[in-house]
Amino acid sequence: MSVVFLFGMVIGLMALGVPVAISLGLSSVIFLMIYSDASLASIAQTLFSAFDGHYTLLAIPFFILASSFMSTGGVARRIIRFAIATVGHFKGGLAIASVFACMMFAALSGSSPATVIAIGSIVIAGMREVGYTKEFAAGVICNAGTLGILIPPSIVMVVYAAATDVSVGRMFLAGILPGLIAGLMLMIGIYITARVRGLPSQPWAGWGEFWGAARDAVWGLLLIVIILGGIYGGIFTPTEAAAVAAVYAFFIANFVYCDMGPFASPGKRGLAIVTRAISTFWHPDTKKTLFEAGKLTVTLMFIIANALILKHVLTEERIPQEIAQLILSAGFGPVAFLIAVNILLLIGGQFMEPSGLLIIVAPLVFPIAIQLGIDPIHLGIIMVVNMEIGMITPPVGLNLFVTAGVAAMSVMAVVKAALPWVGIMFIFLILVTYVPWISTVIPTALMGPEIITK
Amino acid sequence: MQTAEQSALGRRTDQIEETLMAVLMGLMTLVTFANVIARYVFNDNLLWALETTVYLFAWMVLLGASYCVKKSLHLGVDMVISLLSPGTQKVVGLIAVSACLLFSVLLLKGAWDYWYPFATAQAFMEVDDIPMPGFLQFLATWLNEGERYEKIPRFIPYFALPLSLALLTFRFVQAGWRILQGTQISVIASHEAEDLLEETVQAADAANGGR
Numbered sequence: 001m002s003v004v005f006l007f008g009m010v011i012g013l014m015a016l017g018v019p020v021a022i023s024l025g026l027s028s029v030i031f032l033m034i035y036s037d038a039s040l041a042s043i044a045q046t047l048f049s050a051f052d053g054h055y056t057l058l059a060i061p062f063f064i065l066a067s068s069f070m071s072t073g074g075v076a077r078r079i080i081r082f083a084i085a086t087v088g089h090f091k092g093g094l095a096i097a098s099v100f101a102c103m104m105f106a107a108l109s110g111s112s113p114a115t116v117i118a119i120g121s122i123v124i125a126g127m128r129e130v131g132y133t134k135e136f137a138a139g140v141i142c143n144a145g146t147l148g149i150l151i152p153p154s155i156v157m158v159v160y161a162a163a164t165d166v167s168v169g170r171m172f173l174a175g176i177l178p179g180l181i182a183g184l185m186l187m188i189g190i191y192i193t194a195r196v197r198g199l200p201s202q203p204w205a206g207w208g209e210f211w212g213a214a215r216d217a218v219w220g221l222l223l224i225v226i227i228l229g230g231i232y233g234g235i236f237t238p239t240e241a242a243a244v245a246a247v248y249a250f251f252i253a254n255f256v257y258c259d260m261g262p263f264a265s266p267g268k269r270g271l272a273i274v275t276r277a278i279s280t281f282w283h284p285d286t287k288k289t290l291f292e293a294g295k296l297t298v299t300l301m302f303i304i305a306n307a308l309i310l311k312h313v314l315t316e317e318r319i320p321q322e323i324a325q326l327i328l329s330a331g332f333g334p335v336a337f338l339i340a341v342n343i344l345l346l347i348g349g350q351f352m353e354p355s356g357l358l359i360i361v362a363p364l365v366f367p368i369a370i371q372l373g374i375d376p377i378h379l380g381i382i383m384v385v386n387m388e389i390g391m392i393t394p395p396v397g398l399n400l401f402v403t404a405g406v407a408a409m410s411v412m413a414v415v416k417a418a419l420p421w422v423g424i425m426f427i428f429l430i431l432v433t434y435v436p437w438i439s440t441v442i443p444t445a446l447m448g449p450e451i452i453t454k
Numbered sequence: 455m456q457t458a459e460q461s462a463l464g465r466r467t468d469q470i471e472e473t474l475m476a477v478l479m480g481l482m483t484l485v486t487f488a489n490v491i492a493r494y495v496f497n498d499n500l501l502w503a504l505e506t507t508v509y510l511f512a513w514m515v516l517l518g519a520s521y522c523v524k525k526s527l528h529l530g531v532d533m534v535i536s537l538l539s540p541g542t543q544k545v546v547g548l549i550a551v552s553a554c555l556l557f558s559v560l561l562l563k564g565a566w567d568y569w570y571p572f573a574t575a576q577a578f579m580e581v582d583d584i585p586m587p588g589f590l591q592f593l594a595t596w597l598n599e600g601e602r603y604e605k606i607p608r609f610i611p612y613f614a615l616p617l618s619l620a621l622l623t624f625r626f627v628q629a630g631w632r633i634l635q636g637t638q639i640s641v642i643a644s645h646e647a648e649d650l651l652e653e654t655v656q657a658a659d660a661a662n663g664g665r
Binding site for chain 1: 472473475476477478479480482483484486487489490494504505507508509511512514515518519521522527528529530531532533534535546547549550553554556557560561563564565567568569612614615619640641642643
């Protein structure tokens with residue numbers, strides 16, 4: 001009963017327009033004051049432990065920073081050029097290239113809305129120019145953008161790893177194959193539609209353009225190699241890999257692509273170049289990017305820190321174990337359980353920001369899943385895919401709002417436009433849920449089988 | 455929002471907070487990066503790097519939380535409140551702010567209770583790895599009966615808690631005042647990504663200009 005009270009309070013406060021973070025925190029504080037003798041001081045300590053007790057979460061600000069440096073218009077444009085040079089000559093080529101560009105950008109950024117903004121703001125206009133409808137373009141981008149949290153690096157995966165003590169490196173590797181499959185499914189869907197509707201293709205630009213575009217885009221794409229190679233090769237911890245990625249992105253954006261900083265505007269050569277290079281560190285562009293990334297980190301981490309107080313309450317009251325008992329005694333098998341998890345997350349994902357939802361739900365369902373013999377990595381991927389769908393379904397799908405902004409359409413119009421592609425994502429969710437192999441094959445092959453401690 | 459009537463003091467505070475967040479973010483990254491360099495290039499480990507990063511992180515997020523209240527950046531669900539009439543919106547907005555205030559006051563009390571012993575009875579407690587810089591040793595005379603600190607004392611990093619919750623309380627009082635005055639509707643960001651969106655679209659347009 002107390003659980004219902006706790007979650008009722010969270011939902012009630014959110015409905016009143018209390019920030020998500022405060023809804024989670026206040027409900028937990030009130031719950032603790034009524035049902036336990038925990039002191040306020042210990043709650044404050046729990047809030048602080050979000051930082052000094054969860055080293056994994058440290059990767060989040062660095063991934064956000066790396067993606068902020070990479071999100072300058074120039075990197076997205078280079079990736080799009082490369083995508084068009086590669087797959088643009090198929091029927092519906094520009095739409096297929098957009099999906100491909102979203103997949104590549106997803107490998108630089110850990111967030112879905114960021115992917116939609118970076119790629120969508122350029123390609124939607126481009127697609128309309130060559131004769132696609134606005135609805136088609138928006139629907140494709142809205143869905144392909146969700147790959148941002150499935151293709152590593154992914155902030156949502158870092159949060160899942162922190163909530164369940166699964167290895168971040170494993171989660172990242174596990175996201176690769178499902179990410180490629182989801183992208184491919186979307187591309188096939190587009191290709192079929194293009195054949196039926198007779199959508200235009202771009203002329204094949206030739207190998208010269210292909211290699212030129214590839215050479216131009218490669219500096220950005222190397223980021224993912226650094227992250228995955230660094231973690232898998234045992235060179236860095238995931239947190240360090242994220243920090244190195246941020247420094248690398250800073251370097252590329254300022255000195256190689258010259259999209260920002262002192263070299264973005266032409267100036268004198270010669271010795272002055274050294275002072276200019278050094279001035280990058282306090283250049284207004286650098287400060288602005290650091291601050292923007294900081295702002296994003298703050299809003300996200302404040303939710304996570306408060307969700308951790310709620311998680312603390314749940315663990316303290318042994319609520320996951322109670323629910324586990326309930327579910328196991330009701331005779332749920334793994335299949336029925338996963339369906340229940342899917343439904344819970346799909347509903348929750350429509351109302352809440354993915355990271356916050358995950359950090360509450362993961363500790364609830366994780367112990368049950370382990371009891372039922374479900375692989376923790378597989379469970380993580382299922383959860384991430386659910387979050388993806390939550391982002392493109394109303395009423396609170398973040399991607400819908402962002403796409404509406406980018407495409408200058410109403411949110412309802414985007415909802416309708418995205419619907420056919422949401423169908424593909426649903427098929428993909430079912431595939432991922434019932435074929436654990438897709439999620440586990442790469443991490444198991446590269447890092448050995450998972451050791452599960454019950 | 456109400457930037458037009460923003461005072462010089464308000465602008466200065468904004469600047470300080472924004473610069474502080476940027477600097478903390480930059481320092482976190484550089485310290486972690488320096489540790490990687492130290493390990494591979496100089497074959498040495500910066501023992502204090504991880505703990506320093508953690509505390510910088512905590513300071514940035516905790517202090518940033520009150521900045522985000524000031525700028526209404528915290529995420530929330532505005533689906534229900536957007537359906538209400540302006541009058542009801544105001545009442546609901548005030549209830550929401552009261553809930554926020556209850557949270558920040560309770561946690562401010564908790565943060566103070568948690569921090570105060572570290573500054574008094576347990577002032578001898580030190581962090582694990584960060585060495586004490588010499589210029590701060592005067593704290594030892596003040597609080598630690600003259601016994602020098604080898605590592606920085608815990609009350610320094612933990613001070614983020616009471617400080618930031620006091621600021622948070624202050625900002626919620628301000629937000630409540632603005633809702634009462636009718637210059638603000640709610641304490642949450644209505645459609646989260648709009649600002650970000652505008653800037654990026656502009657940037658992309660600029661970048662696309664040539665095509």
